[in-house]
Amino acid sequence: xxxxxxYSKAVTDFWSAQGRAxxxxxxxxxxxxxxxxxxxxxxxxxxxxxxxxxxxxxxEDLARAAKSVVGLWSAATSACSRLAATIPSTTDSDGIVExxxxxxxxxxxxxxxxxxxxxxxxxxAEGPRFAxxxxxxxxxxxxxxxxxxxxxRSLEHNAVVLxxxxxxARQFSEQLAARNAxxxxxxxALTLWTDxxxxxxxxxxxxxxxxxxxxxxIRATTELRLAQQELVEHFGKQYGFPTRTELxxxxxxxTELRRELRAVQREQRKPASQTAASATTPRAPQRARRAGAxxxxxxx
Amino acid sequence: xxEARPNPATVLSDAADLGTKMLTGGQLLHGIRDADVQIAxxxxxxxxxxxxxxxxxxxxxxxxxxxxxxxxxxxxxxxxTMTDLQEDRSLVRNLLNLGLDLYVVDWGNPSRxxxxxxxxxxxxxxxxxxxxxxxxxxxxSSINLLGVCEGGVFATAFAALEPQRLNTLTLTITPIDxxxxxxxxxxxxxxxxxxxRSISPEDVDRLIDANGNLPGEFMGAIxxxxxxxxxxxxxxxxxxxxxxxxxxxMNWLRMEKWIADRPDHPGEAAKxxxxxxxxxxxxxxxxxxxxxxxxxxxxxxMPVLNVYASDDHIIPPATSRALGGKLGSSxxxxxxxxxxxxxxxxxxxxxxxxxPAVASxxxxxxxxxxxx
Numbered sequence: 072x073x074x075x076x077x078y079s080k081a082v083t084d085f086w087s088a089q090g091r092a093x094x095x096x097x098x099x100x101x102x103x104x105x106x107x108x109x110x111x112x113x114x115x116x117x118x119x120x121x122x123x124x125x126x127x128x129x130x131e132d133l134a135r136a137a138k139s140v141v142g143l144w145s146a147a148t149s150a151c152s153r154l155a156a157t158i159p160s161t162t163d164s165d166g167i168v169e170x171x172x173x174x175x176x177x178x179x180x181x182x183x184x185x186x187x188x189x190x191x192x193x194x195x196a197e198g199p200r201f202a203x204x205x206x207x208x209x210x211x212x213x214x215x216x217x218x219x220x221x222x223x224r225s226l227e228h229n230a231v232v233l234x235x236x237x238x239x240a241r242q243f244s245e246q247l248a249a250r251n252a253x254x255x256x257x258x259x260a261l262t263l264w265t266d267x268x269x270x271x272x273x274x275x276x277x278x279x280x281x282x283x284x285x286x287x288x289i290r291a292t293t294e295l296r297l298a299q300q301e302l303v304e305h306f307g308k309q310y311g312f313p314t315r316t317e318l319x320x321x322x323x324x325x326t327e328l329r330r331e332l333r334a335v336q337r338e339q340r341k342p343a344s345q346t347a348a349s350a351t352t353p354r355a356p357q358r359a360r361r362a363g364a365x366x367x368x369x370x371x
Numbered sequence: 372x373x374e375a376r377p378n379p380a381t382v383l384s385d386a387a388d389l390g391t392k393m394l395t396g397g398q399l400l401h402g403i404r405d406a407d408v409q410i411a412x413x414x415x416x417x418x419x420x421x422x423x424x425x426x427x428x429x430x431x432x433x434x435x436x437x438x439x440x441x442x443x444x445x446x447x448x449x450x451x452t453m454t455d456l457q458e459d460r461s462l463v464r465n466l467l468n469l470g471l472d473l474y475v476v477d478w479g480n481p482s483r484x485x486x487x488x489x490x491x492x493x494x495x496x497x498x499x500x501x502x503x504x505x506x507x508x509x510x511x512s513s514i515n516l517l518g519v520c521e522g523g524v525f526a527t528a529f530a531a532l533e534p535q536r537l538n539t540l541t542l543t544i545t546p547i548d549x550x551x552x553x554x555x556x557x558x559x560x561x562x563x564x565x566x567x568r569s570i571s572p573e574d575v576d577r578l579i580d581a582n583g584n585l586p587g588e589f590m591g592a593i594x595x596x597x598x599x600x601x602x603x604x605x606x607x608x609x610x611x612x613x614x615x616x617x618x619x620x621m622n623w624l625r626m627e628k629w630i631a632d633r634p635d636h637p638g639e640a641a642k643x644x645x646x647x648x649x650x651x652x653x654x655x656x657x658x659x660x661x662x663x664x665x666x667x668x669x670x671x672x673m674p675v676l677n678v679y680a681s682d683d684h685i686i687p688p689a690t691s692r693a694l695g696g697k698l699g700s701s702x703x704x705x706x707x708x709x710x711x712x713x714x715x716x717x718x719x720x721x722x723x724x725x726x727p728a729v730a731s732x733x734x735x736x737x738x739x740x741x742x743x
Contacts, residue, residue: 261608269600273559276596282569290574296581319486319583326487329422333496340503 396614423479436470446521465726548693587633
């Protein structure tokens with residue numbers, strides 16, 4: 072019988088084929104995108120800026136990361152279908168426990184358990200989408216590139232998380248096997264699975280691969296958001312809307328004015344003797360927190 | 372694997388119990404509105420406000436026994452309402468019942484417009500203003516300050532920079548040595564310390580530049596990572612377990628309400644919090660500066676009570692206990708409370724220990740009226 076926790080060759084081959092198809096699709100998308108942009112440039116827009124010449128490697132990295140994940144995913148699916156068969160079926164009050172355990176054994180829920188940050192990052196990065204972006208190709212390409220990088224980093228991180236879940240499933244399976252034929256009710260099975268998975272996930276979370284891929288994911292999210300903001304800034308300037316940068320300028324000025332006001336109020340609170348002393352020995356100025364800030368500095 | 376085979380009578384009985392539990396739970400949940408789930412209900416009055424910061428004074432619940440007023444200072448991660456979650460689990464109520472004149476500062480809801488606020492602003496600006504207001508109202512030259520978590524760091528810094536204005540300093544679950552998570556290195560403990568060291572300072576800057584602030588939702592996700600399996604069970608089995616018990620269900624919903632109230636952390640202050648403290652560990656090294664002034668722990672000369680949770684996975688005990696030996700004060704007391712980070716405030720056992728210890732400490736160091 073095939074070991075469910077050994078990465079099944081047949082299924083992995085299937086997913087590898089899907090991975091290759093994804094790679095080809097990505098390349099195709101990149102080619103179509105480039106051709107389309109060139110066509111638009113020839114017909115309508117003069118002096119079109121060139122596409123970034125490293126878009127294709129990004130697509131390849133994305134495809135490579137996706138391939139890694141689908142391989143793991145197939146192993147997870149295979150392993151869990153075997154594990155699910157070992158969960159005792161009940162008709163009593165343990166039914167909900169059993170259903171919960173079965174749900175937790177579904178690998179689709181696994182990336183969600185530690186993927187909360189991934190979801191949050193995704194929502195933070197993937198703001199409004201824009202349909203009519205062909206006139207600002209460079210910025211659009213930057214956004215696309217950043218998006219592909221984010222997908223790649225997300226897949227790489229999910230691969231690490233999936234490996235942790237597979238390890239947990241392997242340990243759980245071994246623990247079940249060690250019990251031989253002794254009965255195991257659903258609640259006990261759930262507790263065993265929860266403890267095993269929790270320990271494995273916590274160990275993974277402090278591992279270098281987890282921390283590195285998560286840091287890369289956060290970085291990629293940030294870069295996508297910044298690329299999107301640059302795009303929006305362009306629109307804002309074009310149509311006369313206030314931009315994020317302009318609002319930040321206002322907020323910076325307001326913060327500094329309030330800071331100055333607080334400093335004045337604090338001076339007024341002091342007894343006259345202290346005020347005289349502080350007038351002759353001023354506090355060291357607070358360092359400017361904002362890059363390029365040229366305003367006068369003042370203690371908070 | 373052999374299945375357990377309970378007898379039919381047991382199965383029927385269990386199924387009936389489960390049905391009753393779900394029905395009762397469903398009816399309870401259906402009948403509860405968000406307005407029914409109230410936290411921080413102890414009566415209080417707004418006494419001072421600056422920008423988005425509000426200072427409240429709690430109305431007394433007992434005769435005042437301790438003359439020097441006390442200010443509770445929570446951090447910017449989460450909100451002070453944890454200290455007054457519900458009537459029977461409330462540090463605020465317990466302290467009021469023990470005769471303290473009690474204040475709390477609420478930092479408000481920072482928005483993108485507040486991204487340039489720094490920790491200097493919070494500590495030397497707003498907190499300074501709160502302390503001055505309380506001292507003025509009570510006609511005292513120094514007050515008692517109680518800091519919680521990040522608010523404990525605010526309190527520590529204020530105590531080091533303005534020692535003459537504090538009568539006592541009480542810290543609760545407060546990190547001082549941000550690298551001391553490595554002392555015990557317990558699995559599942561100190562993940563924020565590990566995580567913040569895994570990202571570069573440049574990444575922190577870019578993250579804040581992109582988002583303006585450190586979103587509360589982001590920190591929530593980091594906290595959820597610290598107990599990965601809990602999130603899978605929380606809204607199904609855990610909820611089912613308590614669904615038919617109104618009191619436990621309401622307790623649970625109140626905690627949910629507090630968790631959901633997670634303000635954004637102002638961006639520049641977040642940069643300092645992560646880079647200066649979590650990454651570079653400047654506080655315990657006496658290298659941290661605020662408003663151009665060095666935060667020297669040796670300047671803390673007032674009596675200090677340092678309360679930590681013995682099973683705190685967010686602020687490992689060693690990170691708090693590092694304060695001992697760094698102070699200018701010889702009057703230093705540690706109190707270990709059972710439970711974890713939040714358990715200090717809502718745990719059944721800590722209710723009988725925490726507030727009495729704080730009140731006793733404040734009473735022991737209370738000043739005669741003439742010398743306040």
